[in-house]
Amino acid sequence: MNRFEQGWRASGLMLHFTCLPSPYGIGDLGPSAHQFIDFLHKANFHFWQVLPTNPTSPSLGNSPYTAFSTFAGNELLISPDLMLTEGFIDLSDLQRAHQAQSSQVDFDATIHRKGALIDLAFQRALGALEHNDVFERFCLDNASWLNDYSFFIAAKDAFGGVAWTDWPADLADRDDGALAKYGTKFSKEILRVKFGQFLFFSQLGRLKQAAKEKGVGLIGDTAFYVNHDSSDVWSHRELFSLNDDGTLSFMAGVPPDYFAKTGQLWGNPIYDWSAHQKEGYRWWKGRILHNLGLFDWVRLDHFRAFSAFWSVEPRSKTAQSGSWRPCPGAELFETVMQGRDSLNIIAEDLGVITPDVTDLRRRFGFPGMRVLQFGFGSDQPLSSHTPFRIPADNLVYSATHDNNTTKGWYEHDLDDQARERLTKLAGWPVTADDAAEALVRLAYLSPAALCVVTVQDLLNLGQESRLNTPGTAKGNWGYRLNSLDDLSPHLADALSELGQLSGRDNYTHPNILTYEN
Secondary structure, three states: OOHHHOOOOEEEEEOOHHHOOOOOOOOOOOHHHHHHHHHHHHOOOOEEEOOOOOOOOHHHOOOOOOOOOOOOOOHHHOOHHHHHHOOOOOHHHHHHOOOOOOOEOOHHHHHHHHHHHHHHHHHHHHHHHOOOHHHHHHHHHOHHHHHHHHHHHHHHHHOOOOOHHHOOHHHHOOOHHHHHHHHHHOHHHHHHHHHHHHHHHHHHHHHHHHHHHOOOEEEEEEOOOOOOOOHHHHHOHHHEOEOOOOOEOOEEEEOOOOOOOOOEEEEEEOEOHHHHHHOOOHHHHHHHHHHHHHOOEEEEOOHHHHOEEEEEOOOOOOHHHOEEEEOOHHHHHHHHHOOOOOOOEEEOOOOOOOHHHHHHHHHOOOOEEEEHHHOOOOOOOOOOOOHHHOOOOEEEEOOOOOOOOHHHHHHHOOOHHHHHHHHHHHOOOOOOOOHHHHHHHHHHHOOOOEEEEEHHHHOOOOHHHOOOOOOOOOOOOOEOOOOHHHOOHHHHHHHHHHHHHOOOOOOOOOOOOOOOO
């Protein structure tokens, strides 16, 4: 049974780590993140939801859903302040890494400055790493993915950043001799990558423990697909549908939907599910349990693909020409579930959802998702996104990272009829100035076991603060909160009162489950 059906009434706040204020050009796992937990506690939030924390790149649009590894962490999230307290850098190093606070991330400048800082810390720590038992244990515990990822990044840097399909053929094909030759040649660079991962996961673990002590659980996120130019595909070519030269034989996407009239071409390789079945879903099991070890709950993006996925010919201009193909998701989850009573998985079941997808979700007790911004169309009385129709075994969101802010939605996306529906359901004449407040209140008062709202909606920010616009390649993922002072004690008190009013004030954070491969 889905534990969301057992009387839960909880609340959560969505803000990615990169969106936090900091003096280093981007939000990170340091002091601001820990201060944010204090606000969550005072406002009686029970969960903090973030986006995937995998390594991003300007070449991939800085998207957390398109990364060089589905296991590794993003070095941009490493906190220089914590590096100082850990003794890896000194105060003068920290000051050189400062950047002026901005409402948008300057990814290029931040990558340069923070990368140089981690390089410096590595040079200073190099002599002691081989005697650092904690570092050695980290490398051993994560060897199944860390060795390949570190090799991949070291080689990618050495070859000017080109895709692995453009590396020397013997290395692209993982010839044993080539792996030995380049492994020796890149040994120091490989160790440097491992050091960066050690810093990231150490800091994330510290943050998770701090959140737990305040009764706040972390909700992570993981993409369904992986990037073609990634350590995952390079090291496990047999698990993906590729041609002999490593190029795509089919690519992933989605058919036309709310966000894109011609669908979306994602360009990721699709999985060779017969190969995954033959290996007993070992790679997928490791991936899911790895993420469940990092976070208290994990949202599986594009959950509908575990039932059937959209496959498109690689030369297609739009996603309209694709077709649905079946996925053995039930068999996969049965394998992961072996020896376990439940999995703390949230199913992102938005888009074209057919009964088989809902059946799969409910079979394993995974809560689904509903979004209030989708609940005010002409189908409002029957829509499952309408506040009063949301089933209890779901999360409800005022908006997601793919939506406009609610103020921007009201100003630019709603017609007069939808605005009237919102006014009638809210109970007062809603305007752009209080549309976000209306949706936050409706989320709290809905039947959903867990409501999640965004920081942008709490602060009534316009569409200039939107995080992502699906189907666009530029201008995304850069939004930042200017100051934690905006999250005032008055706002925390108001949210705590709303939690009491809606019965979301008596939730007790459950014991954290331990997941092992």
